[in-house]
Amino acid sequence: MKNIDAYTHLRGESIYLDDIPLIHGTLFGASFGSPVAHGIIRHLDISEAAALPGVVRIFTYKDITGENQIGGIVPDEPLIADHEVHFCGMPVAFVVADSVDAARAAVKKIKVTIDPLPVITDSREAQQLGELIIPPRTFQLGDTANSWQHCTHIFEGRADTNGQEHLYIETQGAYAVPQEHNAIKIYSSTQGPTAVQRAVSRVLGLPMHLVEVEVNRLGGGFGGKEDQANTWAALCALAAHHLKRPVKYSLHRMEDMAMTGKRHPYSADFKIGLNAELKIIAYEATFYQNAGAAADLSPAVMERTLFHCTNTYFIPNVKATAYSCRTHLPPNTAFRGFGGPQGMFMIESAIAKAAEALGVEAAVIQEKNLLQTGDEFPYGQIAQSEAPDCWHKATALYDVAAMRKEVNAFNAANKWHKKGLACMPICFGISFTKTLMNQARSLVHVYTDGSVGITTGAVEMGQGVNTKILQVAAQVFSIQPEKIRIHTTNTFKIANTSPSAASATADLNGKATLMACTAIVERLKKMVAEEMKVDAQSVTLQDEYVWVNKQKTDIDWKSLVMTGHIKRIGLSEHAHYATPEIHFDAAKEKGHPFAYHVYGTALVSVTVDCIRGTYTVDSVKVVHDFGASMNTAVDLGQIEGGIVQGIGWMTMEEVVYDANGRLRSNALSTYKVPDIYSVPKEIAIDFLQTPHDNLAIFRSKAVGEPPLMYGIGAYFALRNAVRAFNKTGQFAFDAPMTPEKVLMALYATQKEGIIESHEETTN
C-alpha cells in the first residue's frame, strides 16, 4: 500500500504548521536569544524595540503567570532567562508584533548587558568540575576486574563522536489561539502533543483540560521535536493568553539551528580484552555525554547509550559507566537512535583498534562475538537473536569475500585511490526505556455511512505511521482504505500520550487501534449471530461483506453498520494498549526493558581520493530483520533515509561551537548534510523475514531508528581505505570523518594526530 500522504505531498497540498489559514487578528512572535553562553543579566533594555511600529508587546519572565520552568526529567530549565543565561540563544525576551518583519526588526533592537561567566563546551572538562546533570550510572555483567588476566590481547583507547543537527525540513514553530474560559488551543509542530500540553499548562498555570494541542503532521522530527517544541509553544501560548489574540511563531532556519539542541556529542575511554581465539572476554567503557545547559532528555539518552554499549555482541564481562555532563551549549536532545548510536560507535572503535593492532579484519572479531539466542545483555535481558542470521545472509548474499578481493585488487592496482570495506552489524532495543511510556490509546469511530475516523497519540512526521495505522483498521474491518481517515493528533481526543518516538509509535498506537477495531467488530458479529441464530465464531468480515460459515451473505459493510446503529450497538471504541512483559529495575540496572530487538547487517564500501581526501560511498548492502514487514514501501524508505542520515552524522555533518559556546556551523553553507550527490551509489536491502513471534504490530518490527546505525559502517570503511594508503599512521577514532580529517589521516605519522609531509606527495 502506498503512503497515504503521497498524493497531497506531491501536489504541495499537505498542511504543515505554516500552511494553517490564519485567524483574523493573528500576531507574530520572535524570540530574543541570549548573545552569550553563560553570564548574569545586569540590564535588559527593550525600550527602543518596544517603540518600533507594529510592536504590540515584549514579554519577559516577569509575565509568566504559572511557573517559569519547562524541564521534564529534571526541573532545571527556565522558559525565559530570569537573572542568568546558560547558553547562546536561550530566550531572554519574546517580541509580539503585527507582522513577522516587525517582530524580527524589534528583536534586533533589544539590548542586554550580561556579566560573562566561564563557558564550558567540553564534556570531560565539565565532568572534572563536577558539573553533572544526574549522578553517573554503571551497567555491569560478570566481573571485568578479574577478567583481564584471562585475556591474551588488551587494548585501550579513546573515541569521540560529534553532534548532529536534526535539520527537519519544517522548522520548529507553534500557533496559539485563545479560547473562552481562559482555555488555549495550540497548533504545534511537535512529536509530543502531551509534552507541549504539560509545558503550557505549567507555564500558564492552567489545568491540562484547558490546554488543547493539535498536530496535523510534521515535516520531520528525528527527535528534535520530542521535547524542544515546548519552548515555542509555551512562548506563543503565554503571549496569546495575555493579549487574547492568536500568536504564531515559526522559526527561521538559522534561529532554529542556533537555538535548539542537537544529537549529544560523546567522548569515551574504552578497554577491550580478547582471548587467543579473538573472543571478547571483557569490555570497559566510560562515556562523557555532552548534555548542554539543561537536562532535557539527556538522562534517558545516556541510559540508552549504556543499553547499546555492546551493540550486537555477547561479552561476558562488561562494565560501562556514563556521565551526563552539563556544559553551556543549547540543551542536547533526542535524535534518531537516542544515544544508542554513540554507544555502538565506541564498541566498534574498540573492535577496530584490536583488529588494526592484530592485523586481522574487524569482521573476524565481529563475527566471532555475535550475540546468540539465549545470551544475556549487560542489563539482564535474554536475547532472541537474529544477529548471526543477518550476518551470514548478508555475507553470503552479497559475497563479502568477493567484495574484499575486489577491494584488495583495486588497492594493489591504484596508488592515489583506495577502497575500504566495513561490516556493520546492528542491534537496537524496541520500547521506551522508561517502562511507563510504553502505553497508547486509540479512538475509533464508525459513522453510519460506513466511513471510519481514527485518532491516536501517533504523530505523523513523514515516517508513515498513519499509513500503518490505517492498514490495521482496514484489515480488521475488512474494508477499502478509502473508507478510513486518520484524524489529527489532539490532546482533547487522546490524553496522556507518549511522544512519537523510540521507533515504537506504530507498535503502540497500532496495537491500540487493533484492539479498538476488534471490539467494534466483535459487537457487530455478535449482533449478526443473534439475528441469524448462528455461532458468533462463524461470522466473519471479508471484502466488505459479512460471511457466515464461509458463505458470503448479502449484508455489506455499510448495511451492517447501519443495522448496528439502529439496534443501538456502540460504533465507537476507545482502547488502551500497554506493552506486556517489560520491566526494569534502575536500582539493580537489570530487567527486561525491551519488547524485542531489531537486528541487521550492512556491508559498506567507499573509495577515497588520496590526494584530496574526498570520497564516495560506493555501496551499502543490507540484510535487515523486518520480522514480517506490513508495508515494504514505507519500511524501505525508512531504511534508505536512516542509512543516509547515519552516513551524514559519521562522515560530513560537523557541528562546530567556538570556545564561547557560539554555533559557527549555523547555516547550510557551513554545515554540510548529505545531498543527492553524496548518497551511496548503490543501496541494496534484503529482508530477513523472521518466523518468531514478537510484540510488534502484525509482527512487523519497528523500523524508525535502527537503520541509522548502518551509517556507522561508513566511518570504518573510510578508516580502512585510509589505512590501505597510510599503513603506519595513527589517527584518532573521531567522527565525523570529514574530507579534511580523511586528508589529515592519509598523511598522519605514527604519532597520533600529527601531520607531516608525506614522502610520496612530494614526488
Ligand code: GUN
Ligand atoms: N527515542 C528513542 N528512544 C527513546 C526512549 O527510550 N525514550 C524516549 N523518550 N525517546 C526515545
Ligand code: MOS
Ligand atoms: Mo526519539 S530519538 O524522538 O525516537
